[in-house]
Amino acid sequence: MSKPVLLSSYLSSCGWRVRIVLEVKKIDFEYRPVYLWPDTGEQQSEKFKNINPMGQLPVLLVDGKPISQSVAIMEYLEEKYPEPRMLPADPYLRAKCREVVELLVSGVQPLQSIGLIPILGKVEWKKWADRNITRGFTALEAIFAETAGKYCFGDEVTFADACLVPQVCNAYRFGID
Incomplete structure (x- = not known):
């Protein structure tokens, strides 16, 4: 192989x-x-x-x-490649981790796509993205208030962390606080 x-x-x-x-x-x-x-x-x-x-x-x-x-x-x-595991062992936390992944990949990331700028125009895209990305990040903060340790779910890196980092960097890159 x-x-x-x-x-x-x-x-x-x-x-x-x-x-x-x-x-x-x-x-x-x-x-x-x-x-x-x-x-x-x-x-x-x-x-x-x-x-x-x-x-x-x-x-x-x-x-x-x-x-x-x-x-x-x-x-x-x-x-x-099951080790190191990137989904929590606890079924509830594993489901919450997948919830965060879904929120990021379906609710936040598409709004940061540069492909939307030609469709919406830069000013409209920025207003729309700022509102909706902020809404998504606010929801994440509520989840992480219950689950976070050193990382999104305790002290091990999970899929949630892998999905969160690029979106935080993109938000910063696009001037979204």
Whole structure:
């Protein structure tokens, strides 16, 4: 079996969360950068769409077979490489961790997509993103008030941490407090 290959971009917060999981689990992998830009990036090429028809990053190639969607990749890595575990052992906390992941990947991250700027315009996007991202982060603070230790869920890095870090950095990058 060959080492996994991650197709991603430094601009991709979805790819960033997968890289965090790969690094925390100390998985030897190959990184192949893909030029990412809405409508014109390499991910929109016919060659790339043969790997992932959605034309999205990241993609993990496992023995040449593609897995796309960051959470699916993270779950695969958790099952294939169970140590260190990145989901809490307690079923309730595991569910809460998945809740945080869902909130981040469905409720916060899409609003930080640069692909929305041409559609909404920069000023409207900024107002819309600021309001909704702030709302998502406020909800996270309430959850973390009950679950946090050194990290989001106690003293071990979880999927929640892997998903949170890129979104906090993007919020900062886009001037959202």
